[in-house]
Amino acid sequence: MRVELEVFSGRTNPVWHLDDSQVREALDRFSGRSLAEPADLPDQLGFRGIVLSADTDDPTESRLPQRFAIGVSQESSDALTADESVEAVSWLLETSRHHVDDQIREHVMRALRGNLESRSIEAKADIQPAAPCQPFHTPFNPGFWNNDATVRTTNNCYNYAVNRRTNTFAQPGRQCGHQYTSLTCAAVRAAALCDGVRPSCDGQQRLVALVVWPGGDYHWYRYHSDGFWGHKPGQTPARNTDNSGRVIGGSLNPANCNRGPYTQFCGYFWVPVGLVIR
Numbered sequence: 001m002r003v004e005l006e007v008f009s010g011r012t013n014p015v016w017h018l019d020d021s022q023v024r025e026a027l028d029r030f031s032g033r034s035l036a037e038p039a040d041l042p043d044q045l046g047f048r049g050i051v052l053s054a055d056t057d058d059p060t061e062s063r064l065p066q067r068f069a070i071g072v073s074q075e076s077s078d079a080l081t082a083d084e085s086v087e088a089v090s091w092l093l094e095t096s097r098h099h100v101d102d103q104i105r106e107h108v109m110r111a112l113r114g115n116l117e118s119r120s121i122e123a124k125a126d127i128q129p130a131a132p133c134q135p136f137h138t139p140f141n142p143g144f145w146n147n148d149a150t151v152r153t154t155n156n157c158y159n160y161a162v163n164r165r166t167n168t169f170a171q172p173g174r175q176c177g178h179q180y181t182s183l184t185c186a187a188v189r190a191a192a193l194c195d196g197v198r199p200s201c202d203g204q205q206r207l208v209a210l211v212v213w214p215g216g217d218y219h220w221y222r223y224h225s226d227g228f229w230g231h232k233p234g235q236t237p238a239r240n241t242d243n244s245g246r247v248i249g250g251s252l253n254p255a256n257c258n259r260g261p262y263t264q265f266c267g268y269f270w271v272p273v274g275l276v277i278r
Contacts, residue, residue, distance in 0.1 A: 034076035103176035133201035161220035185266035209254035
């Protein structure tokens, strides 16, 4: 039985196969249950679900649908419960030791629990998710990044945006084991989301922005409580001005300020407070 983890945007999804004993366990878990169609997978970046499909004419595999999805919310009375979905996805990930690394596994489980919790709350009460957006914007503090030469030269725009001084010149995707492989909005965005950066705000998070110099480089900005945006271009000092020397605030923002060769604006994102990068 073939298993595909629907998780990546620009890269090929991880694929592996269940052995005979694992197929029998899949039969025990899923036989007789209402299972989602692969077409039901959400259209989003990051974890979307796991698709299982028969790849032999073995009678055991034929007792399940030819293709079905796990980790997708279902309304049917005989569908997997939220807890059963979490448990099933966790088990399937355990069968993928040589195909999915620990960081991706952690992302999948966090995303699955969060999605199921939000859907459950909305279905029961039609109210806002349990973790409303709590913007956490701190004052501009360039000295933290600029006063020590070693700190200044070993931390970059990604360190600054996440507000995590690692002294490793952090790269999007390095923490989760899937660093970007091209310098495009899609590739850098997917790598950052893999690390835990969010496309929308839920909980205590910082507002950031991503731009790209196509084929050349990427750059990040972070919003401050002072009402303007700060950034740190590579090994140079942190600042709050654009290439024209104007403070990036008010009507001037990362989408319309002078960014030199970084011509592609990739969007605004949210960074959970305490996010770890490297």
